[in-house]
Amino acid sequence: MTHAIEVRNVYREFQQRSAMAGVRRTVRAVDGVTFSLPSGDVLGVVGESGCGKSTLARLIMGLLPPTSGEVLVDGRSLNGMDRRERARLIQPVFQDPYSSLNPRQRIRDIVRLPLAAQGDLPKARQVERVMEMLARVGISSEMAERMPGQLSGGQRQRVAIARALVLHPRIVVCDEPTSALDVSVQAQILNLLAELRRELGLTYLFISHNLAVVEHIATEVAVMYLGRIVEQAPVQDLFRTPAHPYTQALLASVLTPDPALGIPDVGLGDAYPDPTNIPPGCRFHPRCPSVFAKCAATMPDNIRKDGRLVECLLAVQA
Amino acid sequence: MTPVVPDPVLSVADLRVSFGQTEAVRGVTLAVARGETHCLVGESGCGKSVTALSVMNLLPRGIARTADHIRFQGQDLLGLSERQTARLRGDKMAMIFQEPMTSLNPAYTIGSQMSEVFERHRRATRRQAMDRAAELLARVGITASGMRLAQYPHQLSGGLRQRVMIAMALMCDPELLIADEPTTALDVTVQAQILRLLQKLQQELGLALLLITHDLGVVARMAQRVSVMYAGEVVETGTVAEVFAAPTHPYTRGLLDCIPVPGKTQTGEPLGSIPGVVPRMPPGFVGCAFRDRCTLAVPECAESVPLRDAGGDHCYLCRLPPDWKRAAAA
Numbered sequence: 001m002t003h004a005i006e007v008r009n010v011y012r013e014f015q016q017r018s019a020m021a022g023v024r025r026t027v028r029a030v031d032g033v034t035f036s037l038p039s040g041d042v043l044g045v046v047g048e049s050g051c052g053k054s055t056l057a058r059l060i061m062g063l064l065p066p067t068s069g070e071v072l073v074d075g076r077s078l079n080g081m082d083r084r085e086r087a088r089l090i091q092p093v094f095q096d097p098y099s100s101l102n103p104r105q106r107i108r109d110i111v112r113l114p115l116a117a118q119g120d121l122p123k124a125r126q127v128e129r130v131m132e133m134l135a136r137v138g139i140s141s142e143m144a145e146r147m148p149g150q151l152s153g154g155q156r157q158r159v160a161i162a163r164a165l166v167l168h169p170r171i172v173v174c175d176e177p178t179s180a181l182d183v184s185v186q187a188q189i190l191n192l193l194a195e196l197r198r199e200l201g202l203t204y205l206f207i208s209h210n211l212a213v214v215e216h217i218a219t220e221v222a223v224m225y226l227g228r229i230v231e232q233a234p235v236q237d238l239f240r241t242p243a244h245p246y247t248q249a250l251l252a253s254v255l256t257p258d259p260a261l262g263i264p265d266v267g268l269g270d271a272y273p274d275p276t277n278i279p280p281g282c283r284f285h286p287r288c289p290s291v292f293a294k295c296a297a298t299m300p301d302n303i304r305k306d307g308r309l310v311e312c313l314l315a316v317q318a
Numbered sequence: 319m320t321p322v323v324p325d326p327v328l329s330v331a332d333l334r335v336s337f338g339q340t341e342a343v344r345g346v347t348l349a350v351a352r353g354e355t356h357c358l359v360g361e362s363g364c365g366k367s368v369t370a371l372s373v374m375n376l377l378p379r380g381i382a383r384t385a386d387h388i389r390f391q392g393q394d395l396l397g398l399s400e401r402q403t404a405r406l407r408g409d410k411m412a413m414i415f416q417e418p419m420t421s422l423n424p425a426y427t428i429g430s431q432m433s434e435v436f437e438r439h440r441r442a443t444r445r446q447a448m449d450r451a452a453e454l455l456a457r458v459g460i461t462a463s464g465m466r467l468a469q470y471p472h473q474l475s476g477g478l479r480q481r482v483m484i485a486m487a488l489m490c491d492p493e494l495l496i497a498d499e500p501t502t503a504l505d506v507t508v509q510a511q512i513l514r515l516l517q518k519l520q521q522e523l524g525l526a527l528l529l530i531t532h533d534l535g536v537v538a539r540m541a542q543r544v545s546v547m548y549a550g551e552v553v554e555t556g557t558v559a560e561v562f563a564a565p566t567h568p569y570t571r572g573l574l575d576c577i578p579v580p581g582k583t584q585t586g587e588p589l590g591s592i593p594g595v596v597p598r599m600p601p602g603f604v605g606c607a608f609r610d611r612c613t614l615a616v617p618e619c620a621e622s623v624p625l626r627d628a629g630g631d632h633c634y635l636c637r638l639p640p641d642w643k644r645a646a647a648a
Contacts, residue, residue, distance in 0.1 A: 048505040049476075152595045182361035182532065187576035187591035194586060209506060216578035216585055239580055253510040255535030256579050259558045263514045263539050266507050270459065272475040 002075035003036040004171050004203035005043075005060060010034070010069030012055055016276060025276045029055040030066070031227030037220070039170070042197065042204040044218030044235070046211055046250065050275050052227040053207045057175045060205060062086050074170060084118055091164035095176035097156030101148040107134070108144040111163045118167065133162045137192060154185035158192065165196065173205045178213060190217060211254050215239050223247045226273050226283045233308040243310045245290045282313060290314060323349035323543075327494050327526035328373065328411075331386035335368050335377065341601045342368045343383075344550035350494065350526040350543075355517075357537040357558075358530045360547035361573075363596050366530045369547075370496045373528075374413050375403045391493060409439040412487035416499040418479035422471040428482055429467030435489045447489075454485040458515060477508035484516065488523070495520070498530045513540060534577060538562055543631070546570045549599050549607035556632030566642075567634040568612050606636065614638065 012030040017023070029052040037043045045053045058064040060071055062078040071078045073089050091114075094100040101110055108130055115126040134144050137158040148156055157177060164172050174193070178186040194217060197204060208214050214221055215235060222232040223246060231244040242248045249266045267289035279286050285295035294313055303315045323329070326349035335343040343365040350356040358366045372383040375395065388395040390411060395403065407413075415421045423431055432454070433447030442450070448467065455463035458481040471479055480500060487495055497516065501509040517540060520527045529540060537544050538558060545555040546567065554567040565571045575590025583589065594611040606612070609619040618637060627633050628640040639645065 048507065154595065182596070183534075183573060183576045184361060184592035185595070187589040188593075190578070191588045191591060194588070211506070212578045212580050215580045216583060216589070218585075235585060249507055251580075253506040254580060255510070255513075255533065255539050256582075257534040257538040257562060257574060257577065259538045259562045261539060263517055264510055265514065266510045268507050268511070270461070272477065 002039070003072070004039040004041070004074060005035075005037040005205065006072040006075075007033055007035050007056075007060065008070045008072070010056075010059060010066045010071060012052075012059055012064065013067045027275050028227050028278065029275060030059060031278070033069075033224075033227075033229055035222060035229060035232060037203060037205065039203055040197075040201055041220055042206055042218045044214035044221040045205065045207045045224060046209065046214050046221060047224035048209065048273065050226075050273060051224040052275070053224050054175055056224070057092070057173050057205065057207055061090055061092055061173050087114060087117070087169075088167050089169055090171040090173060091167065091169040093157070093160050093164050093172060093174045093177045096180050097153055097160050098148075098180070100160055101156055103148050105147070106144070107139065107146055107148065107151070107159050110148070110159060111144075111166055114163060114167050129166060130162075133166045134159075136196075137162045137165075152185075153181050154188055157181060157185075157189050161189075161192065161196070165200070165202075168200070170201075171203045171205070173207075175207045176209070177206075179208070179210070186213070193217065211250060212256075223250065226275055226278055228283065228311065229309065230284065230311045231309060237308060243308065243315055244284075244312050245288050245314070246284050249289070282311075284312075323351045323354075326351050326389075327391060328528065329387065329389040330369070330373065331388075333369060333372055333383060333385040333388065335365070335372055335381065335383050336601055337381060339600055340598045341603065342550055342599075343372065344599060344603070344607075346545075346547070346550075346552055348545050348552065348555070350528050352493070352526050353521070353524045354543060355520060355527040355529055355541045356543045356545065357541035358528065358545050358547060359532065359534060359537050361532060361596055363598075364547040365550040366547050367498055370413065370498050370528065370530055373496065374407055374411065375400070376407075376413075405439070408435050408487075409490040410492055411494040411496070412490070412492040413496040413498065414480075414483045414487050414500050416502050418476065418483045418503075419471060421483060422479060424471055426470075427467065428469055428471065428474070432467070432482070432486045432489060435486060439490050450489060451485070454488055455482070457488070457519070458482075458485045460485070476504050477512065480504060480508075480512050481515065484512075484519070488519065491523070492525065494526045494528065496528045496530070499532070500529075501536070502532070516540075534574060546573070549597055551607060551635060553608065553636070554632075554634040556628065556630065560628070560630055560632040564628065564632070564640075566628050566632070566638075566640055567608075567636050568614055568638070569608050570634075571643075572611075614642075 010033050014027045016025045016027050047053050059066050111130045112126050139158055178189050218235050221235050221238045222229045225246050231247045242251050249268050252264045253266045268287045271286040281296045281298055282300050285291045300311050300313045303310045329349040331347050333343050333346040346369050360366050371377050429451055432451035436442050436447040436450050452463040460466055460481055501512050541558045544558050544561050545552045548569050554570045565574055572592040592611050605620040606623045609615040623635050625635050
């Protein structure tokens with residue numbers, strides 16, 4: 001079976017020039033990531049800001065080349081793939097529907113652009129496809145004549161989804177698609193994404209910092225920390241029995257609306273992850289509540305067991 | 319009918335604020351007692367931030383607030399001149415904002431920004447103010463305070479900046495602290511740390527805390543009292559225990575149904591959602607502002623809406639009786 005997405009030992013570095021004295025530093029945003037995502041699944045990627053989850057998304061969409069390693073989409077390497085071909089396979093939905101839509105174009109033209117760029121359909125047929133897709137995401141033909149500025153945040157995100165789906169791609173990369181939206185609108189968009197996936201057999205890579213949202217939509221979850229996946233498991237397993245101390249802390253910090261529970265003590269201390277200065281040994285050890293002597297010196301291996309990946313020295317002992 | 323808070327630090331009655339053809343705040347009444355956290359919750363545009371800014375008298379120039387009263391420690395703020403308000407602001411009443419990077423001045427050190435407040439309100443020397451700043455940085459859990467005082471905002475992480483903002487707000491021992499979405503820009507793990515800190519300080523110092531948020535999880539875990547805002551009005555208020563045990567306004571219920579809760583909502587099942595968008599209210603609007611999005615709306619909802627008592631401190635703005643959910647199920 002070909003996987004929808006296959007990421008093989010991918011690294012991505014950025015050169016950062018410090019404001020002081022012009023010192024160049026290397027930021028390893030993605031630091032050796034390997035995973036494969038079966039067709040029709042939803043991989044949720046969670047982690048704090050700066051953990052490399054958006055860089056990973058851009059690598060998978062082919063918007064950035066990896067420093068080393070390889071990304072395969074639908075069994076084919078992105079390396080050297082034609083842009084138009086790539087666009088037919090994989091499409092993005094971004095966080096902020098205020099900046100991801102051209103403010104000077106009408107909605108129908110924004111959604112038609114991917115079809116026009118492919119150039120293989122007559123215009124009348126393109127317009128038909130656009131109207132079908134807009135209707136499917138709940139945008140009326142009257143709204144299609146408007147400009148993005150005349151739409152609400154939720155309506156704009158529907159337009160962004162229509163634009164992503166108008167070429168009938170197999171894979172959609174959603175980078176924080178509901179973070180800029182109000183909760184009532186967030187629920188509408190999550191429901192829409194779930195319906196579309198069922199109907200069209202889509203595969204999602206779903207990036208979010210909101211674990212409750214990921215638990216709701218994902219079938220598999222990858223937890224990233226400073227450029228690496230430190231735990232990956234089917235969604236039920238990960239939420240029921242988180243194995244990595246970082247996953248445990250993330251889950252503990254979810255504030256469910258339950259007045260009987262106070263504010264949790266996540267036990268992470270005050271150290272803050274800095275991608276320009278990755279600690280030796282286990283990269284999580286300065287914040288880890290279960291740290292022991294070996295952690296500062298030894299980088300933990302990937303432990304794969306029962307469909308779960310954990311990168312922690314405690315998992316080796318268990 | 320409105321719950322009586324004994325001897326409140328802050329009491330607002332019938333606050334109204336208009337921006338041109340939109341009435342952003344439409345008759346808000348609320349009170350915060352000493353040692354109490356009162357959460358103001360609602361979606362963007364519901365008027366929660368404008369309510370906070372009105373209390374601090376920080377509305378944009380030319381925008382007027384009207385109210386029966388805005389009483390702080392028994393003194394009506396409406397009658398004060400700008401100079402008199404400025405004397406209170408940052409001293410006995412302080413405010414922290416969502417994005418600590420934009421509310422700190424990038425061109426000045428942490429120490430200089432923190433000490434300015436104290437020098438100004440307490441006529442202290444720079445030396446005394448710096449000592450006070452160091453003391454408060456330690457209090458908000460920042461180690462090596464001497465080094466931090468000499469640093470600039472960009473040298474700190476988001477979580478540290480928000481700690482600095484909290485420390486700065488506490489420089490003059492305020493009675494009232496207004497926090498507008500203080501953890502929205504932070505990562506979840508840092509959010510939990512900052513909220514724990516706020517809660518601890520609030521208890522130790524007996525602060526009256528007015529906490530503004532869009533996150534019902536934050537409300538449930540932090541507040542004693544909650545006011546749910548919709549389209550410029552408080553549509554439901556009560557103790558957190560009352561409101562979360564028996565959310566009665568259809569909007570409050572709808573909001574609670576919208577949030578996925580790990581372990582409770584089923585993966586893949588559709589979430590509850592509220593159709594439509596938050597409306598803009600023209601001045602003089604009559605009737606329930608939620609009626610266009612409410613599945614239970616009837617023609618009478620276009621007439622003026624009663625404030626109903628749900629028992630205890632709990633009341634809500636809707637024609638439905640308190641037990642409508644049970645009546646509907648029967």
